[in-house]
Amino acid sequence: MSEARAQSEDELDEKTQAIVAAARKTFLSLGFDAASMDQIALTAGVSKRTVYNRFSSKEELFGAAIMETCKNLLPVNVDDIEASLPPEEVVRKLATQFLQGILEPEALSLRRIAAFEAERKPEIGKAYLEHGSYWMAKQCAPILARLAARGAYRIEDAEQAIWQLGALLTEPLHTQALMGDAPDDLSAAIDAQVNQAVTTFKKIYGA
Incomplete structure (x- = not known):
């Protein structure tokens, strides 16, 4: 190693x-x-x-570059956020930072590189998943588990729930941005998509 x-x-x-x-x-x-x-x-x-x-x-380096990008998607003061905000606002704040981060031009470019290379070099796709999506899910699932322990949500599998929250958050805005068709007012679109995602997530998992 x-x-x-x-x-x-x-x-x-x-x-x-x-x-x-x-x-x-x-x-x-x-x-x-x-x-x-x-x-x-x-x-x-x-x-x-x-x-x-x-x-x-080079593949390992690409994975490290992806992980550094993902680290910027999470606030450094997660404990303070959890302690100071109601559970739904914790989810909203983290969701907003996540969505803003994955829509940054450099994050989109790295995603395009991984998608382009993955068919002929599966190790690139695996590196992106391992150091990107899988890593993020493992970091965020415990946050949901703690919120559930506080009685805010009914969640049996926190990692599955975080994947479902991610799906609610990202689409269709992420695909639109990847294809070069992001809304003109991206900030307003992010707010609207986060609000919709958090509301739907609460309907599914709310206590």
């Missing part, structure tokens, strides 16, 4: 952060195939050996 994978749930060291940032920038500007470990090392200002000491392959 590489150093980067072992550190996946921890803060990355300074050089690793630089490598992941450089990889993200290179993937976004060149695509997966054209991006090289040499170019990533050059952009990060480190040696190629340093890159390989932390990441065994």
Whole structure:
């Protein structure tokens, strides 16, 4: 197991952060195939050996870039949010930050790269799922479980519930944005979709 994978749930060291940032920038500007470990090392200002000491392959680097993107979708003060807001507002706040994040241009571009490459390189699709969608579900499911424990929702399987909430949140806005047809007033569209998703989720799982 590489150093980067072992550190996946921890803060990355300074050089690793630089490598992941450089990889993200290179993937976004060149695509997966054209991006090289040499170019990533050059952009990060480190040696190629340093890159390989932390990441065994370009696919692993792509996964790390996806995970760093996902980390930005969750607030750093989740505990404070849970303690200070009613359960429905907790879900609304987290849902809004999530939807705003996945509709950022760079997040959309990384999703397009993964979708384009997945058919001929299944490991790219798997990396996106493992470090993106699956990772997010595992981070967010405990939040729903805690809200259910407070009596706000009736949830037996928190991970399944988080997938259903994600489906309610993302469509059709995410697909519209991926296809280059996002509404002109994206902020208003996000608010409307979050409101609808939270209301529907409460109808399904509300106590």
